[in-house]
Amino acid sequence: MAKNVLVTGGAGYIGSHTVLQLLLAGFKAVVVDNLDNSSEVAVQRVVELAGEAGKNLTFHQIDLRDKEALEKVFAATNMSMDYPKVAELLI
Numbered sequence: 001m002a003k004n005v006l007v008t009g010g011a012g013y014i015g016s017h018t019v020l021q022l023l024l025a026g027f028k029a030v031v032v033d034n035l036d037n038s039s040e041v042a043v044q045r046v047v048e049l050a051g052e053a054g055k056n057l058t059f060h061q062i063d064l065r066d067k068e069a070l071e072k073v074f075a076a077t078n079m080s081m082d083y084p085k086v087a088e089l090l091i
């Protein structure tokens with residue numbers, strides 16, 4: 001079963017590239033971004049570029065400091081963080 005990875009700022013420049021690589025590597029990406037410095041169009045573009053894996057992206061337009069909203073995201077998702085794997089993907 002694919003692991004869920006939370007990507008904060010995942011609609012931004014670095015975030016969207018990271019999300020695409022995670023999807024192509026078989027992870028599910030849970031993107032949290034308040035779109036302060038980005039657009040949902042970038043998220044949609046990543047879904048398109050990922051092809052079949054694009055279905056494994058979920059996007060939540062919330063502020064990371066909104067504890068209640070973030071808790072709802074965690075409650076709805078089984079997330080884990082594999083630091084070595086993420087670092088390997090980014091190199």
Ligand SMILES: O=c1ccn([C@@H]2O[C@H](COP(=O)(O)OP(=O)(O)O[C@H]3O[C@H](CO)[C@@H](O)[C@H](O)[C@H]3O)[C@@H](O)[C@H]2O)c(=O)[nH]1
Nearest residue numbers: 008009010011012013014015032033034035036037038064
């Ligand atoms: O309180 C906040 C602040 C930012 N974001 C989001 O976080 C993402 C990343 O933000 P940002 O700091 O803009 O990082 P990048 O998108 O990686 O962009 C940086 O890297 C780019 C490439 O070098 C430069 O062009 C930008 O100026 C620089 O901010 C964006 O989608 C923002 O909407 C939030 O969700 N909450």
